[in-house]
Amino acid sequence: MKLDKPVLGGPCWTELGTDDLEGAKGFYGELFGWRAETDPRQEAGGYTVAHLGDAAVAALAPLYQETQPVAWNVSFAVADADTAARELTAAGGTVLLGPMDVFDVGRFAVAVDPAGAVFQLWQARAFPGAGVFNAPGSLGWVELLTRAPERAVEFYTTVFGWSVASSAHYTRWGIDGADFGGMVRMDEKFPHEVPPHWLPYFAVADVDASAARAAEASGTVLMEATSVPDGPRIAVLRDPRGAVFGVYAAGQEG
Template identity: 60%
Template sequence: MKPTEPVPGGPCWVELGTPDVQAAQTFYASLFGWRCETDPRPEAGGCTTARLGEDAVAAFSPLYRPEQRPAWTVSFATEDADATAGAVRSAGGTVLMGPMDVFDQGRFAVAADPSGAVFSLWQARAFRGAGRLNDAGALGWAELRTSDPRGALAFYPSVFDWTVSSSAHFTHWGADGADFGGMKVQDDDERAEAPPHWLPYFTVSDTEATAARALTAGGEPLAPPTHIPGGPWVAVLRDPQGARFGIHTP
């Protein structure tokens, strides 16, 4: 079973920081059918919401620092952002920003685990998070790519009270009785190119066809469409601005 709406400790939102918000909107809309709306308020900083129908599913924002990499950031739901930020620090992580209020929408913080993988915390108020999860075009999986699996296994369950189920090849994360993501150890090539990070996977009806559209639209394949025995079809791509993301067909 996978979550269909945000639950405490689970992924609730995903946001892309990119040097070209308009180009990113065009690229991802061609893949997922998103309709994009930019918040006109100056204090919103150019943040754009992507929707499926009327449901918000993701966001785009410009890069705020010259050294910032184009990247997707996964947000995890919490009932108390300040307490969870404290748990991040106690477990050896770093709070990079906040906690801070975002209008009347919620309370927000940006954090990093001890290996440097960045994620966000979201305490909902008027805005709960993604209106859809695990639907076509919506976030369907969140995977930690890390060089320190032992550290991650100590850190995340202590911060979020996640359940963990591990095999010789893969670790699954769970919240509220449902698996929402996993952990994969970075190989040497990935480690040389990208620091530890959270990789969002978006659900699609046909992984091979969506990967082909991504390439036509200027994306780059990092891992070609592959069928996991007994599991989904998956692929990992890089968008034209350099951000990594995954797609999967359950």
């Protein structure tokens, strides 16, 4: 992405909800070199922050509700979570949880867009979001997969004010033209039971090697490493518990 730090309206954080926290620490630590630190406070519920060096890059957390799927979630930065929640509701979205405070670090809400893709709002206080983007092992792109792309453009531009750059094959989201993500139309190739969702992509030094490493660690390669025309080399992977994410060659973002 062309963003190198959290900015209002842009992706600022990504977190995994999993039913195997220790397994996730091992899998992603091996794949990305993450150092995991679990918040020791009981009220934190096992929330674990992954670091590259001293920089926070993502989170791993237990499932907090029985209906919560094992999945990666993407958070977008907002100035005021309560105002953003009202605006997204007016635009046709739904607030699933919150807004609520997280200690002194920020205020968040979980929402779903009109087509069913879940995302999060983050109003920063002590914690602005990821400390690094685009470097190997960190977030570098976010992608919406949806069956209603026209409705998605209307919704997200209304709620976040994103810029939109579309071609015959792909739509890119941006903040004032600085691309940070894209959108894919879910066609008949996607099983009906796969819901619309946001997919985080992490930068890696070598896409092919990362895909092989994920498979060796009991993950699954859903989309083999491929070079996108006029774009980066990418692969889509699934961790051992079913969470899907992408990887791309660092230095080829946006």
